[in-house]
Every structure is written in structure tokens, then in C-alpha cells.
Amino acid sequence: MRIGAIDQSATLGGSWLHRASPKAKLVAFVLVLGAIVVTWNVLVVASLLLALMAVVASAGLRPRLAYGLAAYPSVFALVFAVSSAPNVLMGSVIVLKAVSAALAAVIIVLSTPYPYVFAPLQRVLPGIVGDALLMTYRSMFLLLEKLSNLLRAVRLRSGLRAGHPIRSAKATTMSLGALLLYSFDLARRDYDVMRLRGYSGRLHVTVPRSTSLSRDTAMIGAATLLLGMSALWRVSATTLNPYSWLPPLVSLTLLSIATVSRWRTT
Numbered sequence: 001m002r003i004g005a006i007d008q009s010a011t012l013g014g015s016w017l018h019r020a021s022p023k024a025k026l027v028a029f030v031l032v033l034g035a036i037v038v039t040w041n042v043l044v045v046a047s048l049l050l051a052l053m054a055v056v057a058s059a060g061l062r063p064r065l066a067y068g069l070a071a072y073p074s075v076f077a078l079v080f081a082v083s084s085a086p087n088v089l090m091g092s093v094i095v096l097k098a099v100s101a102a103l104a105a106v107i108i109v110l111s112t113p114y115p116y117v118f119a120p121l122q123r124v125l126p127g128i129v130g131d132a133l134l135m136t137y138r139s140m141f142l143l144l145e146k147l148s149n150l151l152r153a154v155r156l157r158s159g160l161r162a163g164h165p166i167r168s169a170k171a172t173t174m175s176l177g178a179l180l181l182y183s184f185d186l187a188r189r190d191y192d193v194m195r196l197r198g199y200s201g202r203l204h205v206t207v208p209r210s211t212s213l214s215r216d217t218a219m220i221g222a223a224t225l226l227l228g229m230s231a232l233w234r235v236s237a238t239t240l241n242p243y244s245w246l247p248p249l250v251s252l253t254l255l256s257i258a259t260v261s262r263w264r265t266t
Helices: 002-012 022-038 042-058 063-084 088-111 114-118 127-158 165-196 213-235 237-243 246-265
Strands: none
Touching: 002 063, 002 088, 002 127, 022 042, 022 088, 022 114, 022 213, 042 063, 042 088, 042 213, 042 246, 063 088, 088 114, 114 127, 127 165, 213 237
């Protein structure tokens, strides 16, 4: 059910990040992702993660939701690090990179409505793929509501309790089967309705224009600065490694300021 919480955060938020242009946020995301990929310095990667945490705090995103979603890739990264990393330090870098990249993506998803995220991708994806991504957004909520109603009906009609795991598993399996059949029927009805309304092979989503060009420019500039820092530490590693404690210190300061400011406003 976290899909509902994600959509609520993306559509009902009113922070500076929610008001930023979706295109600017995607550009900043690509730059930050590049910064994460470029560096292999554990302190620089940690500074990028702290900077992203500062964005979470300043934008008023739900910490448990954001960090919980970003933590999922850490499980797979940890398995990969244990199996392939030559030492503990390199393994830590791999895990931090995975969590940082995931958190950057989570920030975009929690601050940007789903259609605005995929609208720019429609220009490069085949029409059927782009439309399928947009329709999946709508159908997901319908299917979640249908599944919730099915499980509730099964419990009420059969008197299932938590103490009957086998019966509960059987009822859940039957509900999922019914949901699968319902999804096929939903897809057919949606397609018929779209054809009746004039669907011709492409759904068009209008992305809102920027309300503050200076804010979008500053966001892209900050992401560019992070990329430049990572590239600089990668190119001049021998000279700059003794000063690797500086980026985490700056990011930690920004995180502290953002956290205190958020506490005062709430």
C-alpha cells in the first residue's frame, strides 16, 4: 500500500521541490547520478548521501517512507559487495552508491506526480510503451482497492483469523486469482473506452512549466557542483584524498540546517 503514500506525497506536497519543474528535477537527477557513478571515494559518496538527505529534510518528505524505499537496493548491493568486493572499504562504497542512487530516484518520485515523470520519456519510448506506463499508474490504484475489498469480503464471509495461516493463505491465493481475472477485464474495458474516445496510439501529457526559473537553475547548478566535486576527487585523487573529510562536513552542515529549519516550521 506504499503506492498510495508515494502518490500522496507527490501530488499533495507544497515544498520548493514539489513546485520545481519536472524537467529540471530530471536533469538534476541525471547529474547527481553521474556524481555517484564517477567517484569511488567512500567519504565523497557519503557526502552525496548526506546532501540528498538534506534535500529530503528541506522538502518536507516523509523520512520513514523515503529512507525505507531507498534501503531496498542495499540488500542486493550488500550481497554483491560480499561476493565481489576485495575489501570492506570497497564493499562499503558499493552499498553507499546503491543507497545514494536509490534515494535520488526516490526524491524524484516523492516530489513529482507519476505522469510528469514519464511524460518526457514518451518522446524516446515507443508509443505503446509510454502509454502503458501511464495507464499502469491509474490501474494500480484500482487493483489495490479491488484486492483490499476482496480480502475483506473473504474474511467476513469465512470468519478467517490470524490463527489460521493455511486457511488465510488459501483465501489470499483465491483472491489473487480473482484479481488477475479482474485485471484482464479492466484492461479490455479501458482500451475499449479509450478507442471510443478517439485514442489513436498516443496519450499526451502536458508537463507544467516552471514557476521559478531561478529555483530550477539553482537546483541544476547544485547538482552540477556535486558532479564536479566527484569528478575532481576522481581525477586528483592523490592530491585531494587527504582532504576527503571536507565534503561530508559541508553536507552534514547542510543537513543540520535543513533539519532545524524543518523543525521550526512544523
